[in-house]
Amino acid sequence: xxxxxxxxxxxxxxxxxxxxxxxxxxxxxxxxxxxxxxxxxxxxxxxxxxxxxxxxxxxxxxxxxxxxxxxxxxxxxxxxxxxxxxxxxxxxxxxxxxxxxxxxxxxxxxxxxxxxx
Numbered sequence: 001x002x003x004x005x006x007x008x009x010x011x012x013x014x015x016x017x018x019x020x021x022x023x024x025x026x027x028x029x030x031x032x033x034x035x036x037x038x039x040x041x042x043x044x045x046x047x048x049x050x051x052x053x054x055x056x057x058x059x060x061x062x063x064x065x066x067x068x069x070x071x072x073x074x075x076x077x078x079x080x081x082x083x084x085x086x087x088x089x090x091x092x093x094x095x096x097x098x099x100x101x102x103x104x105x106x107x108x109x110x111x112x113x114x115x116x117x
Contacts, residue, residue: 045102045111052083052099059094061087070103079108086110 053065061084070076083099092115100112 045104045109047102047104049111050079050101050103050108052079052101054083054087054097054099056087056092056094056097059088059092061092061097075103075108079103082108082110083113086113087115090115 048068050070051065051067052063053067054061054063056062063080063083066076066079070079079101082101083097086099087097090113096116098114099110101108102111
């Protein structure tokens with residue numbers, strides 16, 4: 001049975017989202033245990049790419065820059081929320097991070113993230 005939140009007629013949007021989430025979760029678990037500080041997806045993406053720079057202090061993620069600046073506040077808010085959630089999931093407690101986000105028709109998607117101490 002198709003998930004009602006999946007707007008694609010054959011269920012592919014939800015399948016791709018879950019596949020992306022699984023790979024992000026695996027990276028976050030590895031990063032949280034001192035493993036790889038970088039994540040890059042090989043999933044194809046279409047849309048403009050943004051660089052979201054953050055500085056984390058005591059687990060609080062401050063978005064310091066989004067380049068290029070997105071057009072609307074809703075896009076900025078969605079990207080900030082996505083990146084903060086990713087950093088929370090990775091257990092990132094302090095230091096800078098740079099996350100590459102692509103703005104797809106289905107919303108923002110993380111394509112790469114690099115953590116620094």
